[in-house]
Amino acid sequence: MMNRLYPLLFKPILKERIWGGTKLKTYLNKPISSEITGESWEISTVPNDLSVVNNGALKGKNINELIELFSKDFLGDSVIKRFGNDFPLLFKFIDAKEDLSIQLHPNDFLAKKRHNSFGKTEMWYVMQADSNSRLVVGFKENTTKQEYLHHLENKTLVSILNEVPVKKGDVFFLETGTIHAIGAGVVIAEIQQTSDVTYRIYDWDRVDANGKGRELHTDLALEAITFEKTNAAIAFQAIENTSNQVVDCPYFKTNIIPLDGIYNWSKKQDAFSVFMCTEGELDLLFEEDCFRLKAGNTILIPAVIDNLVFKGNATLLEISI
Structure with missing residues (x-):
């Protein structure tokens, strides 16, 4: 019966990453086939990465087809008023076997102007963390563009960044412009705006088999960075059987x-x-x-x-x- 909507499960879109591992399989039972799977995109409308229904009568249809078929019954009036038929969020599970690059994301204005994309405000929920795991979130203190560039050029950027130890259940809210990196040994649920725009500014001097490093986006990042110290950790209650x-x-x-x-x-x-x-x-x-x-x-x-x-x-x- 194609005219009835019901709770929808989607086929995970699995992404190999240089820093990925195998915890998406061992912890979350994802059907990964490599030793470097870093991300499971759970619900996505990023071009070329459209989620496909994996249960019920609508199995095999992609999320944009559902929006076309069901419109407000699927998205809701309040979503359509703000975003039209664009699905506004992207949901992921992330396994960092190694440190991710130090990076940031542009705001809506810059992302629209440069990439015709939403910006990328996001949050992390720590699902599992090995002992001594940490995240990089923002600067230790307010800094300046000049100070930042000095440390970037001298490969001492990490010395002015805020490294935060983490454990299961920790939450971080990352506004656009916040420099950040998920550290090795952490599994995260990530909720974000629908965007795949990332400005990578430092990658721990990693190189591939040919001695080549990943692309950095130093110039693009400069206009997007928040140089003020930010407090991204979120405190919250967790009362049982309550939202x-x-x-x-x-x-x-x-x-x-x-x-x-x-x-x-x-x-x-x-x-x-x-x-x-x-x-x-x-x-x-x-x-x-x-x-x-x-x-x-x-x-x-x-x-x-x-x-x-x-x-x-x-x-x-x-x-x-």
Whole structure:
């Protein structure tokens, strides 16, 4: 029956990265086939990386086809008013076996002007972290363009950056312009604007088999960097069987649901919702259907669906617009 919307699972889009590993398979049961898989794109409308439905009557249809078929029933009126038929978010799981490059993302204005893209505001939820893992988030202190360039040229940039130790359950909210890097040994759930625009400024002097380093974007980055110190760590409550606010920004809202038993969910606005399961397992009940979710599953709830029941023992990130 093609005219009925239901909770949607998508086939993960797996990305090999120089810094990737195998935890997406061992922790999250993704069907990876290489030792350097760094990312699982869970829901994407990035060109050439369109998510495809993996369950039910709509299996095989891509997300843009769903938007064309169902429009406001899929996206919701409030999303269409702001973004038209553009799906505004990208959802990922990331496994950093090695340090990612030190990078940043442009804001909406620069991204539109230079790349005809959204900017890239994002948040990280730490799902697993080896001992002594850390993230790079912003500068230790306010700095200047001149000081930054001096350290960049002298390969001492890391000395002025803020390296933060991390553990499971930590959250960081990264506004555009914030210099950042995910450190080795960390698995992250990432929620971001739909954008694949990244300015890489330092890559730990890594080279490939031919002795060639990855491209850097020094000049593009200069106009986009926030040189003020930022505090990206987010404190939040985590009351069981309740949807607790974690991040509320102009681009997305993320809550956390520590599930132990039953949680009755009802929609708060006319927009789609997405749930990312970061640990445990549960049953999602919708009308006569039951969807079994485990750590590493991401499910999209079309705007037309108002009520669900979650039953199990798990941690869920709830994302909406």
